[in-house]
Amino acid sequence: MPAEVLSDHTTDVLVVGGGPSGLALAAELAARHLSVRVVAPHPPQPFAPTYGAWLGELPAWAQACTAQVWTDVRVYSGPQPTPLLRPYALLDNARLLGTLLRRAGERLCWTQGRVTRAERRGELWHVHGEAGEVWTARLVVDASGHGGLLQPTAFEGGAALQTAYGIVAHFRRPPSPPGAMVWMDYRAPHLSRTEVRAEPTFLYAMHLDGDRYFVQETSLIARPAPSREFMAARLYARLEALGTPPHDTESDEWVAFPMNAPAPAPGGVLAFGAAAGLVHPISGFQVAGALNDAPRVAQAVAEALQAGQDAAAAGWAALWPPERRAAREVHLLDLAALLELPGDLLGAFFAAFFRLPAAEWHAFLAPQTGVGPLARSMLRVFAHAPNAVRLPLARAALRRPGVSLRALQQAARMKDSARFSHPSAAPARHPGAMTPPDDTSSDDTRREANSGDIDQQEVIEEGMQGATGNVNADGLAPDVNRQKKLEELRENVAEISGEGREDTRSS
């Protein structure tokens, strides 16, 4: 074991990790006059992955850090494209890094090293590096990426991964529509139904310039996940079948990260970014969310440190308020349904999804949406989807009856309040500063979620009609008639989604 060397200066905060999340938070902390040490195994360097984001979800300052923006953004859930009418951006990672470092200024000190552990001694944290270094700080933030280092994530049932294999290459014939960004193309006439059913993958493609394209074969979520070799073979098979093999490949990229992180339990170390379970469980997006979360979390931490209060607790409360935790439960339920859905039905699922009003699917994929809107969107998807898609959705809902019924109640409340009140104006987003002083959007979400503060046990007792006391892990009594419960849930769903009423009208 190397001899320990105690660093000669203590910082207010030590951030483990120099990815976009760690740096975004470090920059916001430094901007609030806190001293920050970032420890990462590498020097400051542009982030390696190809990051995409909905342009409108990036804070205004980050919209200037984009390499390219597409307005022709499409999805193919069947033969015809669905235009998404929502600009999508490719981030310029070097510019993003430079902007964050400038924002942080002199108060950020970058230390190259690999953290192994951290322990609290009195008022200070002692953070240990693998070469024997010891750094001291008042607060430690784990921004070490997926799975977390100091506050490891527990993935229920094991990690369910998004995987993808992509290349930047030159093509004699366009592999995807020139000038366009294809967010999801589930067409695969070159594969058998059995192959698609077992391993559903889609094409994610960007026309970069001239004959250059980024094309990526993606598995949205799977457990176990397909291998890199499998995904590369799928991509090349697709390009061959399209008659558009690349003739000059500049680079390739392998993507593999977990999608099913639960809301983490707050601990003495604050986590942030992917390490804090903030990857969106349906889209896999995280970067725009971290850039938006950073000012709010930094503000909470700065105020707590100044007041001599528990800064980690303040950071956790700002990052994972109760309504965000409740929304995560609903998203995990949807994720379970997607895992269960036979692969050849994913196209039908997304066809129903993108038939939602734009504001609804935008909200569903946004990081801070409350339980009510999430549940309503899923109910609408349920109403529009074919029966084969509905069943796995209903089954997943049944497996978490407490979560489902709470979500249904929130959705029903939304419907009632929409019936009896005028729609309120959407909260204005802060125009462009890196540090919005007030967080109106999350206040709104908070109001929405708080409007239905429900006792979970009460919901289970009422909703599942007696399934209390001796219940299985899925929340149902061992002798319960599952088919009957499924029917009940279906009826509830039909009633709230308005599907039942429409049926009655048309019959």
Ligand SMILES: Cc1cc2nc3c(=O)[nH]c(=O)nc-3n(C[C@H](O)[C@H](O)[C@H](O)COP(=O)(O)OP(=O)(O)OC[C@H]3O[C@@H](n4cnc5c(N)ncnc54)[C@H](O)[C@@H]3O)c2cc1C
């Ligand atoms: C290839 C790829 C493509 C992706 N594309 C997108 C996308 O288009 N849009 C999107 O929103 N999300 C995307 N994601 C998901 C997610 O947003 C990214 O993984 C993102 O990089 C997470 O940011 P982060 O800063 O939390 O973690 P990371 O970017 O993983 O950064 C972690 C940092 O911690 C450091 N570190 C790790 N261990 C230690 C240690 N022991 N000591 C010190 N430092 C350590 C690492 O070196 C790194 O600097 C993608 C993920 C991958 C893998």
